[in-house]
Amino acid sequence: MMTHIRPALAMLVAMILLTGLAYPLAMTGLARAVAPGLSQGSLVERNGRIVGSALVGQQFAGPGYLHPRPSAVDYATMPGGASNLGPTSAQLKEQVAGRRATYEAQNGASAPADAVTASASGLDPDISPENAQAQAARIAGARGIDAAIVQQIIRQHVTRPLWGLYGQSRVNVLRTNLALDLAAPMPPAGAD
Amino acid sequence: MQDLIGYVLFCAVLTAGGWVLAPFMARVYAGERSFLSPVLGPVERGLYRLCGIDPGVRQSWRGYALALLAFNLLGFVALYLILRLQQFLPLNPQGIGAISPDLAFNTAVSFVTNTNWQAYSGEAQLSHLSQMAGLTVQNFVSAATGMAVGVAVIRGFTAPKGVGLGNFWADMTRSVLYVLLPLSVILAILLILQGVPQTLLGGAHATTLEGAQQVIPRGPVASQIAIKQLGTNGGGFFGANSAHPLENPTVLSNMAQCLSILLIPVGFCFLFGRMARDRRQGWAIYAAMGVLFLAGLLAIWLGESGGNPALGLASNLEGKEMRFGTGLSALWAEVTTAASNGSVNAMHDSFMPLAGMVPIINMAIGEVIFGGVGSGLYGMLLYVVLAVFLAGLMVGRTPEYLGRKIEGREVTLAMLAFLSMPLGILVGGAISVTVPTAAAAIQEAGPHGLSETLYAYASAVGNNGSAFAGWGAALPWQTTALGLLMILGRFAIIVPMLAIAGSMIGKQQSPVTAGTFPTHGPLFVTLLVLTVVILGALTFFPVLALGPVAEQTALSAGQTF
Numbered sequence: 001m002m003t004h005i006r007p008a009l010a011m012l013v014a015m016i017l018l019t020g021l022a023y024p025l026a027m028t029g030l031a032r033a034v035a036p037g038l039s040q041g042s043l044v045e046r047n048g049r050i051v052g053s054a055l056v057g058q059q060f061a062g063p064g065y066l067h068p069r070p071s072a073v074d075y076a077t078m079p080g081g082a083s084n085l086g087p088t089s090a091q092l093k094e095q096v097a098g099r100r101a102t103y104e105a106q107n108g109a110s111a112p113a114d115a116v117t118a119s120a121s122g123l124d125p126d127i128s129p130e131n132a133q134a135q136a137a138r139i140a141g142a143r144g145i146d147a148a149i150v151q152q153i154i155r156q157h158v159t160r161p162l163w164g165l166y167g168q169s170r171v172n173v174l175r176t177n178l179a180l181d182l183a184a185p186m187p188p189a190g191a192d
Numbered sequence: 193m194q195d196l197i198g199y200v201l202f203c204a205v206l207t208a209g210g211w212v213l214a215p216f217m218a219r220v221y222a223g224e225r226s227f228l229s230p231v232l233g234p235v236e237r238g239l240y241r242l243c244g245i246d247p248g249v250r251q252s253w254r255g256y257a258l259a260l261l262a263f264n265l266l267g268f269v270a271l272y273l274i275l276r277l278q279q280f281l282p283l284n285p286q287g288i289g290a291i292s293p294d295l296a297f298n299t300a301v302s303f304v305t306n307t308n309w310q311a312y313s314g315e316a317q318l319s320h321l322s323q324m325a326g327l328t329v330q331n332f333v334s335a336a337t338g339m340a341v342g343v344a345v346i347r348g349f350t351a352p353k354g355v356g357l358g359n360f361w362a363d364m365t366r367s368v369l370y371v372l373l374p375l376s377v378i379l380a381i382l383l384i385l386q387g388v389p390q391t392l393l394g395g396a397h398a399t400t401l402e403g404a405q406q407v408i409p410r411g412p413v414a415s416q417i418a419i420k421q422l423g424t425n426g427g428g429f430f431g432a433n434s435a436h437p438l439e440n441p442t443v444l445s446n447m448a449q450c451l452s453i454l455l456i457p458v459g460f461c462f463l464f465g466r467m468a469r470d471r472r473q474g475w476a477i478y479a480a481m482g483v484l485f486l487a488g489l490l491a492i493w494l495g496e497s498g499g500n501p502a503l504g505l506a507s508n509l510e511g512k513e514m515r516f517g518t519g520l521s522a523l524w525a526e527v528t529t530a531a532s533n534g535s536v537n538a539m540h541d542s543f544m545p546l547a548g549m550v551p552i553i554n555m556a557i558g559e560v561i562f563g564g565v566g567s568g569l570y571g572m573l574l575y576v577v578l579a580v581f582l583a584g585l586m587v588g589r590t591p592e593y594l595g596r597k598i599e600g601r602e603v604t605l606a607m608l609a610f611l612s613m614p615l616g617i618l619v620g621g622a623i624s625v626t627v628p629t630a631a632a633a634i635q636e637a638g639p640h641g642l643s644e645t646l647y648a649y650a651s652a653v654g655n656n657g658s659a660f661a662g663w664g665a666a667l668p669w670q671t672t673a674l675g676l677l678m679i680l681g682r683f684a685i686i687v688p689m690l691a692i693a694g695s696m697i698g699k700q701q702s703p704v705t706a707g708t709f710p711t712h713g714p715l716f717v718t719l720l721v722l723t724v725v726i727l728g729a730l731t732f733f734p735v736l737a738l739g740p741v742a743e744q745t746a747l748s749a750g751q752t753f
Contacts, residue, residue: 004262007361010243012266012333019332019368020325024390024415027380031390031414039390041408041438043398050398053408055387055437058400065401069514077407078395079313079431082511084541084662086640087500088743090752092510092542096503113499117510120435120539126514159515165198167443168517177401 044174052174057125060177063106064142064186066127066135066154068173069114070099073122080122109134126170129158145184153179195493195519202523203482206451210458213371214474217459218466220370221343221363223247232369239365247365250356253694256344257687259360260337264304264683267330272300274326275318284319285394291317298671303330305682306338306425306564308534308657309674311665313431315409320392327427328416332376335423335565336367341686342460342566343467345573348693349594350468353701357693367566371456372422379418379452386445389438390414413439421452424564426534426657434524434537435513443515446537450524453533457562460569468594472712477572480720481530484561488550489526495547496522502747511539522547529554532564534657541635541644541660545747548660549740552647555654557728558613558685564655570689572720577606577692579716579723583709593711596699605688605695612684614731616653616677621645621735624673633664638753639746643739648674653681 031039042054052058057068059075068075072083085092096116103111112130132154140147157176161167219226225233240247251259274281275296279289291299295311302309303326314323340363347357384390395407413429417439420427430436440446461481465474496518499506512521521538528535529551540548554561560571576593581603584591591598624630625645633648634641644663651658652674659665665674710716746753 004259005266007243007245008259008262008266011239011245011263011361011365012270014239014242015333015368016270016325016329019373019419020329023373023376024324024328024412027377027384027415028390028392028412030381031384035384038387039384039414040393041389041391041396041410042387042441043396043408050396050408052398052400052406053396053438055441056406056408057437058398058402058406059404060402062402075404075406077315077409079316079409080436081313081432082435082539082542082661084511084539084635084660086541086636086643086660086662086743087508087510087544087548088502088638088640088747088752089636093503093752096505096510100504113505113507113509114514117505117508117512119509120511120513120537121430121432121437123432123437124513124515125437128514161194162443162447165194165201166447167515167520170514174401181401 044178046178054172054175055125057123058174060173062142064139065177065180066132066139066171066173069124069127070116070118071122071124072118075123077123082120082122083118107134107138125172125174127173129154129169129171132171132176139180143180143184143186149183150180153183198519199489199523202447202450206454206458209451209455211462213455213459214462214466217371217463220366223362226370228370228374236365236369240361243361245361247359247362249359251359253357253690256357256360257690260341260686261683263333263364264337267333268300268304271303271326271330272296274322275299278319278322281319281321283321283324283392286319288317288319294668294671295666298675301675301678302657303327303425303427304334305655305678306334306423306532306567307652307655307678307682308420308425308427309652309659309665309678310427310431310433310657311671314428315430320411323416323429324412328419331416331419331423331425331427332368332372333364335372335419335425336364338564338566339367339371339456340364340566341690342569345570345689345693346464346467348696349573349596351697357690357697372419375422375452376415376418379422379448380414382448383414383417383445387438387441388414388417388445409438417449418452420535421449421533422456424453424457424531424533426528428535434535435539437513440537443520446516446520446524450527453527453531454562456565457531457568460566464569470712473594476712476717477569479717481561481572483717483721484724485526485530488530488554488561489523492522492526492547492550493519495544495550500544502750502752508542508544511542513538525551526554528658529656530559530561530563532559532567532655534651536658539661540647540658541662545640545643545740545743548643549736551658552643552650552736552740553728553732555650555656556613556617556732557724559654559656560724567655571685574606574609574685574689575720575724577602578610578727579720580709580711582723583719589707592702592708595701595704596696597702601695602692605692609685609688610727612680613653616680617646617649618735620653620673620677621649624649624670627669630667630669630673633667633670635662635664636753639739639742640753642735643743646735646739649677652677655681
């Protein structure tokens with residue numbers, strides 16, 4: 001065993017320098033050079049202020065905004081997380097029923113599955129197009145505009161499955177809400 | 193239908209990728225020149241000189257095992273110290289403190305054994321230095337350790353007389369330099385272009401449109417995620433792992449990561465055929481693994497495709513991300529537990545009962561369906577020894593594999609290695625549900641609580657690292673018990689397999705006769721698959737009946753707990 005300790009120690013130090021420092025630092029340098037925005041969290045700015053990340057979901061509760069999916073961590077990011085409730089959990093059953101009632105009361109439409117279930121990360125940036133469209137009338141009412149305008153904006157923000165094969169159609173909530181604010185500024189609400 | 197066509201294309205690309213990688217790996221492990229030699233050859237030789245290693249020295253199986261154990265032991269000590277001292281070390285922009293001794297032990301063991309079980313949340317509990325110089329390093333070298341053992345065991349079964357098992361230092365170094373590092377660079381760049389952060393900056397502070405404060409966590413993520421997948425490690429930068437939108441932001445990043453998990457393991461099947469100088473032998477192993485892979489994938493997909501009638505959900509999206517849905521979540525669950533990866537893009541705890549059972553089976557049989565890098569292949573060779581032994585018993589002939597006799601010593605060692613799985617999972621799990629301090633980890637009432645415990649122990653002993661994450665993995669009892677079992681699950685298989693390789697390598701090659709059982713045809717593939725299924729089923733069926741099967745029955749009756 002002892003004869004192996006010296007090469008083991010030297011190899012470990014060498015691997016720490018190579019794979020633990022040189023490799024990630026080289027990737028960091030490269031990232032800053034070729035993709036400064038993407039590699040720093042895809043931050044979204046409005047009027048010079050960071051309002052979030054295009055990739056990370058955030059909470060929206062106001063009637064004039066598209067609402068994201070339920071989140072087990074309430075869109076806290078340090079750390080994010082899921083409910084991890086099992087398929088026969090009575091607690092989950094109760095939560096789903098509660099969310100369904102709230103959703104239907106708010107939107108006057110039946111709730112799609114993604115609107116009543118919490119995501120895996122707690123930070124899902126997307127909702128289904130059905131979920132988004134079901135919220136259009138409520139949003140239009142709060143902003144005092146025609147529902148067709150909201151529906152049109154939602155349609156413009158639908159991402160389709162990759163090559164028609166992988167993933168689901170979805171709508172990015174933050175980007176759509178930014179577009180809504182641009183198209184029809186809210187009556188004096190919000191802290192922005 | 194969209195899902196199934198997607199799966200077929202995925203499997204085709206995966207197979208092609210592994211097939212292309214195999215001849216390259218064959219050259220690398222033989223110490224021959226490859227297209228990367230002009231760049232990496234000097235680095236390789238420099239490393240040997242620095243460490244006082246002669247790569248040409250042939251090691252006995254004992255020498256190989258001791259070098260490996262020494263290297264892993266030191267790796268453990270170094271990682272433990274980094275985790276305990278991170279508050280005094282640089283690259284800690286969030287000012288994160290030390291993690292507790294039991295959690296540091298668990299995490300260090302977990303990364304050294306290629307398990308990457310996460311009882312912590314990286315974004316909240318680890319500094320950038322811990323992620324890079326601690327975890328990323330072990331992601332590379334624990335994977336390289338598995339690949340080295342894989343290659344040594346293949347040599348034991350296939351190398352002509354006069355060729356040894358090889359040299360651990362050379363096999364490990366070549367795995368890192370020529371295979372893992374170049375592939376990681378490619379994947380890291382792709383992930384960066386998809387939006388995975390790669391920066392030394394800490395969290396960005398945002399004010400949301402509705403005026404709330406939100407921290408966008410960042411760090412050197414892409415470089416770590418690349419090797420976490422290619423090395424079948426699975427430990428995420430973030431607690432939510434590859435479900436986190438900054439760790440796996442797009443469908444393309446998802447497919448690239450999924451592919452990376454199984455690329456090297458598939459390559460090892462074909463590498464085996466090449467080193468055996470009979471490619472059909474590699475295809476036979478690939479076919480057996482492929483059958484088991486497709487069976488598991490279809491079972492998860494079917495289990496998830498009906499929604500959850502007990503909760504009135506048309507689609508079971510609890511614990512799943514919108515961009516992936518049930519189709520890509522099912523694929524990932526199969527891929528990550530067929531391999532010893534353990535990263536997740538959806539929360540397995542919220543899967544339907546039978547869909548959640550498949551990952552448990554995949555892990556409990558030892559992750560031999562392509563499996564971990566290197567470890568999947570030597571794990572499957574363990575079953576091969578048992579399969580040809582069973583075939584020999586049936587016809588009353590001394591079993592042979594690749595022209596070498598499989599005798600009492602090899603079968604004894606194979607059984608010894610095999611038994612570490614049921615020992616760790618069933619005995620460890622039974623204690624965990626009986627002792628109140630340990631049973632406090634269970635989140636769910638009803639049969640799902642047993643499934644959670646079973647999943648955790650299968651994951652630890654199988655060196656997988658995924659979890660039914662509602663289960664309280666951070667309890668000191670569990671961090672300690674699971675840490676010890678990860679060591680068992682890793683080294684109680686590696687050492688006997690090296691011993692088998694050591695005893696196989698000197699054996700006389702017997703000529704092929706009419707009485708030789710061919711090990712490349714459909715009959716052998718069937719026998720191998722049945723050996724895996726029957727041994728796995730006999731061992732684990734009773735406990736699966738009490739967990740996932742009982743839960744499915746309850747769910748069908750509309751019962752919740």
